[in-house]
Amino acid sequence: MSLLLTLLLSGIVACCGHPGDSVPRLLLVSFDGFRADYLETYHLPHLQEFIEDGVLVKQVTNAFITKTFPNHYSIVTGLYEESHGIVANDMYDADTKKTFSQFNDSDPFWWNEAVPIWVTNQQQGNGTSAAAMWPGTDVKINNATPHFFMKYNFSVKFQERVEKIVTWLNSSDPVVNFATLYWEEPDVSGHKYGPNDTENMRKVLEKVDNHVGYLKSKLKASGLWDSINVIITSDHGMATCSPKKLIVLDGCIDRSNYVLIDKSPVAAVLPKKNKKYVYNLLKKCGNHMKVYLKEEIPERFHYRHNKRIQPIILVADEGWTIVQNESLLKLGDHGYDNALPSMHPFLAARGPAFHRGYKQSTINNVDIYPMMCHILGLTPQPHNGTFSNTKCLLTDQWCINLPEAIGIVIGVLMVLTTFTCIIIISKNRVAPPRPFSRLQLQSDDDDPLIG
Numbered sequence: 001m002s003l004l005l006t007l008l009l010s011g012i013v014a015c016c017g018h019p020g021d022s023v024p025r026l027l028l029v030s031f032d033g034f035r036a037d038y039l040e041t042y043h044l045p046h047l048q049e050f051i052e053d054g055v056l057v058k059q060v061t062n063a064f065i066t067k068t069f070p071n072h073y074s075i076v077t078g079l080y081e082e083s084h085g086i087v088a089n090d091m092y093d094a095d096t097k098k099t100f101s102q103f104n105d106s107d108p109f110w111w112n113e114a115v116p117i118w119v120t121n122q123q124q125g126n127g128t129s130a131a132a133m134w135p136g137t138d139v140k141i142n143n144a145t146p147h148f149f150m151k152y153n154f155s156v157k158f159q160e161r162v163e164k165i166v167t168w169l170n171s172s173d174p175v176v177n178f179a180t181l182y183w184e185e186p187d188v189s190g191h192k193y194g195p196n197d198t199e200n201m202r203k204v205l206e207k208v209d210n211h212v213g214y215l216k217s218k219l220k221a222s223g224l225w226d227s228i229n230v231i232i233t234s235d236h237g238m239a240t241c242s243p244k245k246l247i248v249l250d251g252c253i254d255r256s257n258y259v260l261i262d263k264s265p266v267a268a269v270l271p272k273k274n275k276k277y278v279y280n281l282l283k284k285c286g287n288h289m290k291v292y293l294k295e296e297i298p299e300r301f302h303y304r305h306n307k308r309i310q311p312i313i314l315v316a317d318e319g320w321t322i323v324q325n326e327s328l329l330k331l332g333d334h335g336y337d338n339a340l341p342s343m344h345p346f347l348a349a350r351g352p353a354f355h356r357g358y359k360q361s362t363i364n365n366v367d368i369y370p371m372m373c374h375i376l377g378l379t380p381q382p383h384n385g386t387f388s389n390t391k392c393l394l395t396d397q398w399c400i401n402l403p404e405a406i407g408i409v410i411g412v413l414m415v416l417t418t419f420t421c422i423i424i425i426s427k428n429r430v431a432p433p434r435p436f437s438r439l440q441l442q443s444d445d446d447d448p449l450i451g
């Protein structure tokens with residue numbers, strides 16, 4: 001009878017369990033341009049619920065330059081931009097004379113300096129990958145695309161992207177264990193209104209929050225919610241710009257001297273003839289940008305060792321815009337120094353791999369890659385990330401953070417001190433005087449006490 005029951009139960013699990021239930025699954029979601037502090041400024045109930053049920057990294061230090069294509073590639077490769085080769089949204093390769101832009105991004109040449117996780121997952125893993133519009137996922141990188149993917153088209157609605165992803169995650173042949181999902185907001189509105197326009201940004205972020213709710217409901221309806229790990233993050237933040245804060249290059253240097261490969265706020269300048277001459281003219285172009293020869297770019301940017309980085313790089317101060325002489329049409333921008341909090345996104349994650357209710361102040365976005373490889377059981381490609389930075393987020397890792405460690409050391413010291421004091425006190429303790437003892441002992445002595 002019990003054998004029959006066991007067979008029946010295993011039959012039910014076999015028929016109704018999820019395809020590939022035994023392998024860990026991971027869905028990586030990016031809401032473009034979601035600045036870290038939006039989480040505190042706006043009421044976002046779906047995201048808050050997601051965070052309470054999982055982990056939150058309040059600020060993610062992203063890669064320099066803080067632009068969309070470069071940072072999305074850093075997240076999925078664990079590499080700084082100089083190492084993965086997507087060094088800007090607009091690029092030029094002097095050897096091949098090729099150009100790259102967001103409208104001309106499908107030549108594998110640009111992407112092949114690194115291997116993104118969706119390719120490694122298919123080469124090594126227990127399943128295949130699927131992608132809805134994450135930058136690079138519709139390009140044959142190292143001769144492979146994700147098994148399921150969509151050609152990039154910004155007019156495809158969020159709901160449609162989610163439906164595709166959920167359908168693919170439900171596939172049993174082949175099993176999909178890694179998927180990515182990308183959405184253009186709140187970046188588009190952040191550029192349009194500026195991040196401090198709370199009235200307009202509130203509406204946009206409420207829509208983003210509803211998208212999170214929709215994603216959750218779809219994953220729940222398909223039975224994936226309890227078994228899948230979901231990471232929600234972004235590529236960069238947003239700073240307020242102003243038409244009053246313009247650095248006008250035409251006022252300092254004639255256009256015939258250089259080609260502007262990438263624009264504000266990090267402008268890539270290719271001098272036509274005399275590099276030093278162009279550099280010196282640009283140096284005199286106001287006090288609101290840094291001018292670097294490629295070899296002078298600060299080490300902390302990790303932005304020097306790639307031939308696609310142009311000979312002169314201009315970095316505008318926060319909120320300033322580099323133009324040739326055009327007027328400014330946007331009120332928000334990103335790309336600035338990655339040490340600025342306004343450039344930082346957040347990361348939230350929930351699922352069996354993650355703790356519940358844990359919060360951490362920061363990680364680097366290149367740390368996300370080794371963490372994802374760990375969850376999927378993959379051997380990572382060489383990368384710039386540090387897995388131990390993410391250990392406290394994960395249920396299968398032992399970790400101790402600095403405040404906890406200090407607390408434990410202080411606690412142990414206090415206990416030891418207390419014990420030591422007790423021992424010293426008890427050893428030095430003098431027996432209490434017993435003034436009548438002799439008298440009592442001698443109580444039946446006949447000798448007189450005195451005299």
Ligand SMILES: [Zn+2]
Pocket residue numbers: 033068187188191334
């Ligand atoms: Zn943007």
